[in-house]
Amino acid sequence: MIESTPAASPSATIDRRPISGRRVDLAHGAYTASIASVGASLRFLRHEGRDLVVAFDADEVRPAFRGAMLAPWPNRVVDGRYTFAGVDYQLALTEPSRGHALHGLAAWSDWELVASSTASATFQVVIEAQDGYPFRVQVAATYTLDDDGLRTEVEAVNLGDTDAPYGTGPHPYLVAGEGRVDDWTLELPASKVLTVTPDRLSPIAVEDFEGDDTRHFDFRTPRTIGDTFIDHAFTDLATDAHAGQVVVRVTSPGGTGVAMHWGDGLPWVQVHTADQPVPELDRLGLAVEPMTCPPDAFSTGTDLVVLAPNTPHRVSWTIAAL
Template sequence: MTDTTASATRPRSGRQTHLAAHGYEAVIASVGASLRTLTSDGRDLVVPFGADEVRPAFRGATLAPWPNRIVDGRYAFEGVEHRLALTEPERAHALHGLVGWTDFADRHVADDRAVLVAVIEPQTGYPFRVEVEVEYRLDAAGLTQTVTARNLGADAAPWGTGPHPYLVAGDSRVDDWTLTLPASQVLTVTPDRLSPVAVEPVSAHAEWDFRDSRPIGDVFIDHAFTGLSRVDGVAEVRLTTDAGTGVAMRFDDRCPWVQVHTADASERIGLAVEPMTCPPNAFASGVDLVVLEPGAAHAASWTISAVLRPPPRP
């Protein structure tokens, strides 16, 4: 249900919508259609933030119409050059799209489901009109978020999306958790600006090879991964404690990429896991870029669920 607090006392993160089902509880903040909290039987599965707090960076936000970075904010689409505002000024990139600070409207709200919507209006650097619909739904499998884009304009539009949760396995920090990341390739980046360099096998970068579960330790990660192995079409990134409890994130092949970040600037309190429909700088490179024709729609989804303690061996 949605908090109908008067505008005079409206929380900084926007309207608050509380969802509950099957032992899961989530709170969605309308600014950025952000996942503010998610718990399973009272245990945090993501790093939360306060309702009356300005959301820390992109924690829990919906990323659209592109995830990650566009280098120098420059790209060409259908023969036209575009230049976006540099929203990551310290690295001079356009970061994480255009809707992160947009106040989404409610389209549908129920006890276990909320649908929010906003429209990206044509603007400098992105002269396209695209509706962004964000659905959050709780069931026995966890919290599923689905982002659907609809091109409302007369011209084709470039598109990409993804989420930005910081997953939490337990009460300790990233260094103490075990990561399973079924990716055979990593996109290397420059050390200063994190600009993409090349897709390389993780076998050549042992520090980022988590195909076999192992503790993260003090490894720094802020990279996009691909070459994902899947079971029945679904990839799973898993984060667990020594006790075996934790959190998992699952997504299908509509997200062939996943960004993973150890949140070093936030004292490694959570692991960012961001399934993406395209890699960093896709507007410029064209790699896995979705092209929305006029009137067309595109949807992608991902699910966060609790990992429970395994049963004792007989």
């Protein structure tokens, strides 16, 4: 008689990690942070226990793109169509309501943790060649806490034999303190905005703040956001004379605040007031997304990064308490 081997217990193969991916907690001085491996997402960032970004739970499906790393493009590719090196491509439409390809291909991938310490962690993902994006690109994101806040560095390497189109940026929702977006003061050192269609948010033109339709986007002099709706990309960014970098500041009436600053390689920033139809979720935080390129750069070529084979591309930014 042949004896059968008992089947392995189902529990032996169950993945017990949180639904948002492997959780890595960091700490340095007054700062704490947590990164989730799905999307290499910033799950929370706190200073002396105060939230600096809108957080989400480890056992929660990340709400939309909250805190996610965006690659190989940030924002939208209109209709998912673009031409690169004379070849036409069609991406999957991941924003069905507007008919666009939104925020790249890595935001829902489970990134591999390749290095970690008490105050730093590096996650890595390979974006495999596929329909619409037949390029193989490796992206690494390193999060580091220090006295100046949370610094994120992103490095991309084209693993293929031909040039690849590329762009990146983060998607944090900054929290100034008590209240909501309407209550906070924004300082945004941009002198131009990319106007968009009201229905699909498709880019129209880069404009200054002289017109009636654009002057309400001028936050070079800090002022309260109020009921202003923003889901736009800004450029022509001025460098802070003291910091030597672009600095965006969001402050609350109580005097607390948060800043985000960055250097070369990120000439655009998307700002979004996080308007939601559900009252308890509406305008909880202000999305501030420094980007290597504007929306639809795959189509227009504006500030598009062309990754040569085996040539690293790096950018970084920092979020800090005020």
